Amino acid sequence: MSADTETPQSTANRTPEELPGVVTRLFKGVLYAEADEKIWQSLLGLTSQVRDYVAVLGLDLILDEPEGYAFLRSRDDPDATLPRLIPRRQLTFNVSLLLALLRGRMLEFDTNSGELRLIMTEQDIADMVSVFLPESSNEARVLDRLNTDIKKVVDLGFLRKLRGQPGTYEVMRILKAFVDAQWLEEFDARLTDYRASLEGVAPSAPETEPAPEPRENSA
Amino acid sequence: MDFYAISSLRDNHAAWSLLRAQNAPLALSFFMTAFTGPNQRNIARQQLIDTLDDVLFGLRESEGEDSFPKAAAEYLDDWAAPERAWLRKYYVPDQDEPRYDLTAAAEDVIRWVEGLQGRDFVATQSRLTSIFAVLKQLVQQSESDPEVRLAELRYQRDGIDAEMQRIRDGHVRVMSAPEARDHFQQLTALASNLLGDFREVEQNFRKLDRAVREKITTWDGSQGDLLATIFANQQDISSSTQGRTFQGFWDYLMSPQLRSELQDLLTRATRIEALSKEPNLHAVATLHQDWLPAVEQTQNTVRQLSQQMRRLLDDKVFLENKRVMQLIRSIESGALGTRGQPPSGMFMNIATPSVDVALPFERPLYEPSRRVLVDDDIMTADDADVDADALFNQFHVDTQRLRANIVTVLENTEQASLVDITDAYPLSQGLAEIVAYYQLATESAWASIDPDSSQQLSWTLPDGSIREARLEKIIFVRPA
Numbered sequence: 001m002s003a004d005t006e007t008p009q010s011t012a013n014r015t016p017e018e019l020p021g022v023v024t025r026l027f028k029g030v031l032y033a034e035a036d037e038k039i040w041q042s043l044l045g046l047t048s049q050v051r052d053y054v055a056v057l058g059l060d061l062i063l064d065e066p067e068g069y070a071f072l073r074s075r076d077d078p079d080a081t082l083p084r085l086i087p088r089r090q091l092t093f094n095v096s097l098l099l100a101l102l103r104g105r106m107l108e109f110d111t112n113s114g115e116l117r118l119i120m121t122e123q124d125i126a127d128m129v130s131v132f133l134p135e136s137s138n139e140a141r142v143l144d145r146l147n148t149d150i151k152k153v154v155d156l157g158f159l160r161k162l163r164g165q166p167g168t169y170e171v172m173r174i175l176k177a178f179v180d181a182q183w184l185e186e187f188d189a190r191l192t193d194y195r196a197s198l199e200g201v202a203p204s205a206p207e208t209e210p211a212p213e214p215r216e217n218s219a
Numbered sequence: 220m221d222f223y224a225i226s227s228l229r230d231n232h233a234a235w236s237l238l239r240a241q242n243a244p245l246a247l248s249f250f251m252t253a254f255t256g257p258n259q260r261n262i263a264r265q266q267l268i269d270t271l272d273d274v275l276f277g278l279r280e281s282e283g284e285d286s287f288p289k290a291a292a293e294y295l296d297d298w299a300a301p302e303r304a305w306l307r308k309y310y311v312p313d314q315d316e317p318r319y320d321l322t323a324a325a326e327d328v329i330r331w332v333e334g335l336q337g338r339d340f341v342a343t344q345s346r347l348t349s350i351f352a353v354l355k356q357l358v359q360q361s362e363s364d365p366e367v368r369l370a371e372l373r374y375q376r377d378g379i380d381a382e383m384q385r386i387r388d389g390h391v392r393v394m395s396a397p398e399a400r401d402h403f404q405q406l407t408a409l410a411s412n413l414l415g416d417f418r419e420v421e422q423n424f425r426k427l428d429r430a431v432r433e434k435i436t437t438w439d440g441s442q443g444d445l446l447a448t449i450f451a452n453q454q455d456i457s458s459s460t461q462g463r464t465f466q467g468f469w470d471y472l473m474s475p476q477l478r479s480e481l482q483d484l485l486t487r488a489t490r491i492e493a494l495s496k497e498p499n500l501h502a503v504a505t506l507h508q509d510w511l512p513a514v515e516q517t518q519n520t521v522r523q524l525s526q527q528m529r530r531l532l533d534d535k536v537f538l539e540n541k542r543v544m545q546l547i548r549s550i551e552s553g554a555l556g557t558r559g560q561p562p563s564g565m566f567m568n569i570a571t572p573s574v575d576v577a578l579p580f581e582r583p584l585y586e587p588s589r590r591v592l593v594d595d596d597i598m599t600a601d602d603a604d605v606d607a608d609a610l611f612n613q614f615h616v617d618t619q620r621l622r623a624n625i626v627t628v629l630e631n632t633e634q635a636s637l638v639d640i641t642d643a644y645p646l647s648q649g650l651a652e653i654v655a656y657y658q659l660a661t662e663s664a665w666a667s668i669d670p671d672s673s674q675q676l677s678w679t680l681p682d683g684s685i686r687e688a689r690l691e692k693i694i695f696v697r698p699a
Contacts, residue, residue, distance in 0.1 A: 104543075107540055110530070112429075134560075188546050
């Protein structure tokens, strides 16, 4: 009997009260210190427990305290033995380029100013991207396409619409964690391959050959 | 300063460009109304737009509709644009509405323009007194010879003794009214200048911060060397002349003894007889309350700057930033190269920041509808104890009936007062009926209410007693 009464005690020691809340919150997406102060504080106290817990599922906790965000990432799995828990989203070239350019803008912003938040209007984004768009007589169509791309980036959580100010976005700092040197390197490499294939002797070469990534979004 | 330095200032300095601007009078008067007048900083966009709208409305009334064609928001955006830089627009954490503050340059212009107006009264004597005080302090406190300092203190003591003796003898010298005004004006000028200085202090901190950032981006050597110079520089910020005087001011303001002394002096100053007619006497009494938030904001700026700096200097970030910059350059040139023929289809993929947990049992499944039983048995309640009279004692004043009464009386006469009508048709519902008549009179175009004369109405209650009411005279006239 005494062993029975002890069991809940010891499980309580192993899983602190806030742990389920913190972990499930992280499962749902990026946790921002600014937006979710309470959970953030619990996370800071429970970092090692959270790490241990998600490690069982092949996930890593990425916690950037100065930037004030945390999220889960798949652990490097070279043999691809684990089923994928974290879905990957496919991006068109334009969306990929937009992400890279936004990343560049953020770096510039960080090195040039002491402000905390990078705010851009639709016009700013259009100005930034337009150099890289094919010259088209139909400006409206180009802008329409850009708007779809922006919407996609908003969906991914890297841009956030400001309340009460139409056409104005905040570039979320989390972008830095996802569009990192490794990602950009891959982008650069694929782009170089693509250019080589364009200039290549075989005009019938396939237009794009994105690296084999046969994972579908598990729906 | 030579010709070229001045010429470049004229071309590039925000303050000079403000003076040359077409809409300078508008901008300056608005800045005074919104910022320097009420001593405000950190104003939210909507509030600022409202203030500017008021200013514009007033101006368009007097100057004509077309004099200021742009909308308030456009003016604000224009003035906060980097090439103008008269307003600083920024975002604070957790708020989506931008905020504005005057830049130090705009503030300088405002003070200069205000100075142009000329003063009917210039505080000269008090200035001389402050020059003496500052000079004395400078000379005495820089003196390292103890003998000289002691001699100086002894001299001061003798002076105080002599003064005390004079007061004992009955020679109390009170500051004359002009002298008091003189000192008071000096005080207000100093206080408002001080508030303005905070803006400049903050701007100087930003400038220092910028210099450090520039050094980081253009750094070619190793990271260790960079850190060494940065740490030297970090000390520069706090140990710069600016930093030290600011810290001194902060310590001064934070000392409880000095604060209570200041508070005491200020309240006593407001009670001085000779100053009782000064218009902004009470603003001075609370000037330290304006200082605290201003100083705090500057402190915040410094804290935020150093936090940002920390992010930038984080060693992983430092190395990655260089690599990221190179890669983005390379991607940009690649993208330019394929501009005419961009890759189609899916090109890259990116991890989402959430775990894909599908919960099949969260979905609503088929559920057979349940039969709802309707119980239609009616039970007769026992209501013997309930007094239903209250229900029937409610009554309704039929305004149709009252209107008919008025019309009937007016058939025989051109006009009738309410007394005439109630004589013909006695009041049966008391005060409620009078109120209904009153309402009819106010709604009707054919009735007039004369507040200067009154009339008396009476009615009989069911128990035989008589009630009377006195009200303004109401006269109904037959419609033409």
